Amino acid sequence: MSCLMVAYxxxxxxxxxxxxxxxxxxxxxxxxxxxxxDCPIDNQTALxxxxxxxxxxxxxxxxxxxxxxGLPVPxxxxxxxxxxxxxxxxxxxxxxxxxxxxxxxxxxxxMKKFKDVLKLQIPTVGIVxxxxxxxxxxxxxxxxxxxxxMSLAKKYFSKLEETQTNVTRRILLSTDxxxxxxxxxxRYRPPRWQIIGFQRKTEVEDxxxxxxxxxxxNFVVCSFSADICRLxxxxxxxxxxxxxxxxxxxxxxxxxxxxxxxxxxxxxxY
Numbered sequence: 001m002s003c004l005m006v007a008y009x010x011x012x013x014x015x016x017x018x019x020x021x022x023x024x025x026x027x028x029x030x031x032x033x034x035x036x037x038d039c040p041i042d043n044q045t046a047l048x049x050x051x052x053x054x055x056x057x058x059x060x061x062x063x064x065x066x067x068x069x070g071l072p073v074p075x076x077x078x079x080x081x082x083x084x085x086x087x088x089x090x091x092x093x094x095x096x097x098x099x100x101x102x103x104x105x106x107x108x109x110x111m112k113k114f115k116d117v118l119k120l121q122i123p124t125v126g127i128v129x130x131x132x133x134x135x136x137x138x139x140x141x142x143x144x145x146x147x148x149x150m151s152l153a154k155k156y157f158s159k160l161e162e163t164q165t166n167v168t169r170r171i172l173l174s175t176d177x178x179x180x181x182x183x184x185x186x187r188y189r190p191p192r193w194q195i196i197g198f199q200r201k202t203e204v205e206d207x208x209x210x211x212x213x214x215x216x217x218n219f220v221v222c223s224f225s226a227d228i229c230r231l232x233x234x235x236x237x238x239x240x241x242x243x244x245x246x247x248x249x250x251x252x253x254x255x256x257x258x259x260x261x262x263x264x265x266x267x268x269x270y
Contacts, residue, residue, distance in 0.1 A: 001093075001100050002071075003048050004034060006057065008096075009072040012046060015039045023204040030204055032102040071256065086241040090234070093256050097234035101211070111212050118196050118213065120172065123160060125153040126217035128210075129175040130226050146183055152221045152248050172217055173197035174210045174228075211235065224252035 007014035014035025018027050027034075039045075047058045057065040073081065073092055081088050103111065127149045150171075157169045169192060173184055178199050185195050198209070210228055214220055215235040222229035229247070233254060236243035244254065 001096050002050060002055070004096055004100060005072050006048050006055070007035065009074050010057065013039065015041055015045055017041055025204050028104070030104060030107050030208060031100070032104055034100065084241065086237070087244060089256075090237050090244060090254065091241070094234045094237035097231060098238035101208075101231075101235065103208070103212075107205075107208070111209070114209055115213065115216070118172070118198075120196070120213060120216060121168075121170065123157070123167065123218045124170045124172050124196075124216075125156055126172045126174065126214040126220040126222075126232075127153065128214065128220070128222035128226065128229055128232075129173070129177065129180050130228070146180060146187075148250060149221045150184070150188060153219075156219045168194055170194045170196065172213060174214060175199060176202075215239070218246065220247045222247065222249060224249040224254050230254060230256070 003016075004014055006012075016027075016034045021027060044060045046060060049056045049058065054067050056067075059065075071089070071092065081092065084091055129146065129149065153169070153171060157167060161167050169188075171184070171188070171193065173181065173195055174197055175181065176199065181195075181197070181199060188195060207228065211231055212235075214222075214228075214232045220229075220232055220236075222232070224230050224233075229249065233243060233247050236246060240246075
């Protein structure tokens with residue numbers, strides 16, 4: 001997604017490189033192609049290298065442009081972007097998240113069927129409880145008690161019940177730990193609560209199910225330390241402004257990719 005931003009701002013064609021793609025299912029089996037997938041990567045390809053606080057663009061003639069911080073934005077849209085009544089930084093990222101996550105037609109059909117199977121309805125609170133982030137992820141994530149997640153869901157539903165009657169307290173639970181399902185269903189039982197969801201595995205299609213179903217929830221409780229939580233926010237923001245108020249993160253503020261990019265940098269195309 002970061003390289004797609006650079007390609008857009010610099011008016012270049014993105015040539016994606018999936019040689020280190022960590023999943024058994026190819027990208028184009030799930031998502032629509034990014035950029036020009038048939039273009040070869042050769043000595044005429046400009047390369048983008050990302051660091052913790054900036055990135056470099058290496059052109060074929062060996063010219064290198066260095067940018068120390070900030071996500072790239074075309075200078076031409078700066079005035080309009082600043083008028084949006086939302087977080088400009090989040091909105092800009094959300095547009096690329098939406099484009100990157102475009103599903104193939106058959107995957108869209110699978111998502112519709114899966115939504116019907118889940119019986120996902122309004123209102124629903126999504127809860128993400130994860131012990132690991134994604135395949136190959138080594139860092140340890142914060143572990144919070146399930147009651148802390150559920151207390152925020154209770155507050156959301158209690159607020160709804162002030163103006164609505166017969167509110168079903170429906171929870172879409174996404175977790176990689178089967179014991180979490182057992183615990184939640186034991187403590188929060190029908191008819192007061194309805195617990196739906198699935199134990200997520202580590203393949204890309206399972207992750208996509210997570211992200212798309214959670215992005216359709218009215219409210220989500222998770223932690224921005226997890227990539228999936230931040231991506232859900234980005235997709236929600238692409239659908240509705242100020243979606244940051246529809247997600248509650250336990251312990252972390254929203255950030256993109258690395259902490260060094262918590263601002264926008266307006267660039268001229270070249």
